[in-house]
Amino acid sequence: MYLIMWMMQSGLIRIRSLDILIQGLRSPSEAELSKKVALLENGEAGISLGSGLGAISTAIMTLVKGGDHIVASDVLYGCTLTFIEEILSEYGVEFTLVDTTDHDAVKAAIQPNTKIVYLETPCNPTLKITILQRFLKLLMNMGQRF
Numbered sequence: 001m002y003l004i005m006w007m008m009q010s011g012l013i014r015i016r017s018l019d020i021l022i023q024g025l026r027s028p029s030e031a032e033l034s035k036k037v038a039l040l041e042n043g044e045a046g047i048s049l050g051s052g053l054g055a056i057s058t059a060i061m062t063l064v065k066g067g068d069h070i071v072a073s074d075v076l077y078g079c080t081l082t083f084i085e086e087i088l089s090e091y092g093v094e095f096t097l098v099d100t101t102d103h104d105a106v107k108a109a110i111q112p113n114t115k116i117v118y119l120e121t122p123c124n125p126t127l128k129i130t131i132l133q134r135f136l137k138l139l140m141n142m143g144q145r146f
């Protein structure tokens, strides 16, 4: 833990690229935390952000552009829903909200331009549970790549 706010810039920042996250502005504490969480999760790399919505919006905006489509749970944390419904749609990102426990509804919602299926489990605020293993199996059976 470094008790300083020392920001390092180690490379060019390219907008809309993971490079902005991985090679952009970082602090030693953030880099170390991210590395350790990635190790715990068997991930290749990680980033840490200052808020939940910062992490959600960064992840989604890294993966979609205008003309793409998102399938999202019909129960989401309110600000995440507002982000998808009001902000992303301003940039031409389409979305369909579905009950993610209803597999037929999920199948029907996925379109050729769907780039993300986004859900929370348990959901905030209803605590609805989507069983992730079953959900992932459904998407893999549909030929979705993860």
Ligand SMILES: Cc1ncc(COP(=O)(O)O)c(C=O)c1O
Pocket (backbone or CB within 6 Å): 050, 051, 052, 053, 054, 056, 077, 079, 080, 120, 124
């Ligand atoms: C499911 C979920 N997503 C996102 C957020 C937003 O997190 P933050 O307030 O850190 O931006 C919250 C906050 O309670 C949450 O419960």
